[in-house]
Amino acid sequence: MLDLTYPAPAPKVIQGAKEDWELVIGLEVHAQVASKAKLFSGASTAFGAEPNSNVSFVDAAMPGMLPVINEFCVEQAVRTGLGLKAEINLASAFDRKNYFYPDLPQGYQISQLYHPIVGEGEVLVEMGDGTARTVRIERIHLEQDAGKSIHDMDPTLSFVDLNRTGVALMEIVSRPDIRGPEEAAAYVAKLRQIMRYLGTCDGNMQNGNLRADVNVSVCRPGDYERYQETQEFSHLGTRCEIKNMNSLRFIQAAIEHEARRQIAILEDGGAVVQETRLYDPNRGETRSMRSKEEAHDYRYFPDPDLLPLEIEQGWVDAIASALPELPDEKKARLMAEYGIKDYDASVLTADAESAAFFEAVAKGRDGKQAANWVINDLFGRLKADETALADSPVSAAQLGGILDLIGSDKISGKIAKELFEIVWTEGGDPASIVDERGMAQVTDTGAIDAALDEIIAANPAQVEKAGTNPKLAGWFVGQVMKATGGKANPKAVNEAVRRKLA
Amino acid sequence: MSEIDAETARRVAKLARIAVPEERLAPLAEEFGRILGFVEQLNEVDVEGVEPMTGVTPMRLKRREDVVTSGGMPDRILKNAPEAREGFFAVPKVVE
Numbered sequence: 001m002l003d004l005t006y007p008a009p010a011p012k013v014i015q016g017a018k019e020d021w022e023l024v025i026g027l028e029v030h031a032q033v034a035s036k037a038k039l040f041s042g043a044s045t046a047f048g049a050e051p052n053s054n055v056s057f058v059d060a061a062m063p064g065m066l067p068v069i070n071e072f073c074v075e076q077a078v079r080t081g082l083g084l085k086a087e088i089n090l091a092s093a094f095d096r097k098n099y100f101y102p103d104l105p106q107g108y109q110i111s112q113l114y115h116p117i118v119g120e121g122e123v124l125v126e127m128g129d130g131t132a133r134t135v136r137i138e139r140i141h142l143e144q145d146a147g148k149s150i151h152d153m154d155p156t157l158s159f160v161d162l163n164r165t166g167v168a169l170m171e172i173v174s175r176p177d178i179r180g181p182e183e184a185a186a187y188v189a190k191l192r193q194i195m196r197y198l199g200t201c202d203g204n205m206q207n208g209n210l211r212a213d214v215n216v217s218v219c220r221p222g223d224y225e226r227y228q229e230t231q232e233f234s235h236l237g238t239r240c241e242i243k244n245m246n247s248l249r250f251i252q253a254a255i256e257h258e259a260r261r262q263i264a265i266l267e268d269g270g271a272v273v274q275e276t277r278l279y280d281p282n283r284g285e286t287r288s289m290r291s292k293e294e295a296h297d298y299r300y301f302p303d304p305d306l307l308p309l310e311i312e313q314g315w316v317d318a319i320a321s322a323l324p325e326l327p328d329e330k331k332a333r334l335m336a337e338y339g340i341k342d343y344d345a346s347v348l349t350a351d352a353e354s355a356a357f358f359e360a361v362a363k364g365r366d367g368k369q370a371a372n373w374v375i376n377d378l379f380g381r382l383k384a385d386e387t388a389l390a391d392s393p394v395s396a397a398q399l400g401g402i403l404d405l406i407g408s409d410k411i412s413g414k415i416a417k418e419l420f421e422i423v424w425t426e427g428g429d430p431a432s433i434v435d436e437r438g439m440a441q442v443t444d445t446g447a448i449d450a451a452l453d454e455i456i457a458a459n460p461a462q463v464e465k466a467g468t469n470p471k472l473a474g475w476f477v478g479q480v481m482k483a484t485g486g487k488a489n490p491k492a493v494n495e496a497v498r499r500k501l502a
Numbered sequence: 503m504s505e506i507d508a509e510t511a512r513r514v515a516k517l518a519r520i521a522v523p524e525e526r527l528a529p530l531a532e533e534f535g536r537i538l539g540f541v542e543q544l545n546e547v548d549v550e551g552v553e554p555m556t557g558v559t560p561m562r563l564k565r566r567e568d569v570v571t572s573g574g575m576p577d578r579i580l581k582n583a584p585e586a587r588e589g590f591f592a593v594p595k596v597v598e
Contacts, residue, residue, distance in 0.1 A: 035568050036568050036569065036570055037566075037568050037569060037570050037571070041572060042566065042569065042570055042571030042572040042573075043570065043572045043573040044570040044573050050576065050589060051576065051588070051589040051590050052576040052579050052580060052589055052590065052591070053573060053574055053575075053576045053589075054573045054574075055573060055575075055576070055579045056572035056573055057572070057579075058572075060579050068564055068565070068566045069563060069564075069565055069566060070565070070566050070567075070568050071565040071566065071567065071568070072567070072568030073568070074565075098517070100519055101596070102591065102593040102596055149596060150590070151595065151596070151597050153587075153588075153590075154587070154592070154595075155595075156594070156595055157585070157587070157592045157593065157594065157595055158592075158593050158594070158595050158596045158597075159587060159588075159590035159591070159592055159593075160590055160591040160592075160593060161589075161590055161591075162579070162591070297513075297517055299517065306563060307556055307557060307561060307562070307563040308556055308563065309563050310562065310563065
């Protein structure tokens with residue numbers, strides 16, 4: 001097994017007015033299961049449907065309706081757990097979390113407080129500068145999403161759409177192992193990447209299919225290490241929870257702001273009050289959710305409508321054996337197999353499609369060169385044209401064909417870029433294009449010599465200077481390239497110049 | 503065992519959205535106390551190492567395939583709503 005090992009990043013330090021502070025961050029990520037139907041009902045999960053059209057009588061909590069679990073959702077939670085190297089609990093159970101809100105018709109959310117389906121795991125979060133944090137996962141549980149309330153369509157009424165109600169969520173809870181805003185964003189991005197590889201969550205944050213609640217506290221340097229040694233939370237500061245963020249940028253900004261707010265309170269001699277806060281992206285600040293005193297008494301109890309969820313080890317093993325190659329393994333393998341750099345391997349494994357494209361190009365060819373072309377030329381061009389890889393006008397076979405022409409010295413690197421442009425705009429087989437348009441480089445020493453002889457004859461002064469200044473050889477090479485329309489093999493030209501001017 | 507007072511009874515009632523007149527709080531607290539007392543009594547039984555029983559017949563949790571079998575009936579879903587507008591339930595304004 002190939003392994004990636006990196007030193008841990010330095011924790012972010014914020015300078016307060018009086019002293020230095022460090023951050024301690026834990027996240028609860030809500031990932032919508034990529035299922036067709038909801039967790040306990042047969043209503044659709046499709047985004048953007050007419051209000052209240054993806055609602056069954058179960059979701060609307062009509063009297064007498066009973067939940068029946070969607071086995072696919074259970075499987076996705078197990079897959080995600082396996083992808084995070086986590087322990088899978090063969091016996092788990094559902095509890096009711098009781099609270100009243102108009103978008104929760106049942107009056108409770110079915111969740112898994114006491115016996116989650118997935119236990120402890122871990123995620124390697126690379127920071128892109130050669131460091132990485134291993135973030136421990138505490139648990140993953142399955143739960144229902146709530147509906148959506150809209151407050152700005154009427155001055156006196158709130159409008160409620162239950163389409164989201166009952167959609168399956170995986171809540172992924174981390175330990176407080178994250179030490180800065182950038183790490184938090186990188187952690188969510190890594191979870192998204194893993195779940196996309198697994199196909200368990202589409203990771204679309206804009207649609208709310210991936211959201212994060214962030215717990216932030218601050219401490220003095222040294223306190224966190226004492227916590228890690230003892231696992232005693234008393235070494236850490238009081239935390240605040242920032243709810244429901246659906247953008248990596250907001251997560252970073254909210255953490256930064258919240259840490260500074262807490263530091264200001266502490267340096268003023270005050271105490272941070274544990275509470276739930278909301279991030280306001282327009283103002284760039286967090287504010288307290290007007291919390292009622294009893295807001296946090298959810299009176300959990302086992303859901304009497306649902307038997308414990310028992311799954312078989314054989315089923316889990318079958319899921320495990322069908323897991324795709326995950327980002328860390330793929331990255332380590334590409335580095336070892338194709339000799340490419342860490343950074344390039346990260347770019348190429350950002351998603352499974354990019355990696356597959358690269359491998360199709362690199363197979364049997366120079367891996368580094370393939371990586372350069374895929375990343376710089378193809379991805380660069382796709383980005384400039386705002387085109388998805390799936391719609392790339394240049395296929396892996398075509399790009400491979402271009403690399404073969406370079407490899408066999410049929411075309412120069414410079415001509416290859418022109419050829420890439422032609423294939424991009426017109427399509428076609430690279431080798432045929434080179435033949436049809438006479439793009440092959442001239443390796444015929446006779447032709448090169450003839451061109452060079454002409455240049456030497458026409459420039460006696462330069463020839464004389466070249467005798468004392470060897471750097472002038474470059475000028476002759478340039479002239480020959482110009483005379484041959486850039487098609488002369490640079491290596492052959494160099495040799496000819498060296499030979500003739502000697 | 504923990505004594506249930508009228509204040510706790512008031513809180514529990516509020517959380518459950520059940521209106522309890524002031525004069526009923528003390529008797530309710532006493533009832534709660536008796537129920538909890540009975541549960542405490544059950545707690546005296548040593549169940550160390552005994553699997554919790556979740557049913558009297560061995561049954562496996564029923565599962566469903568991931569197929570859309572319901573929905574597409576907003577009119578029926580909204581039929582009993584005290585108020586509905588443009589396909590939404592309309593409720594007295596709730597703002598965080």
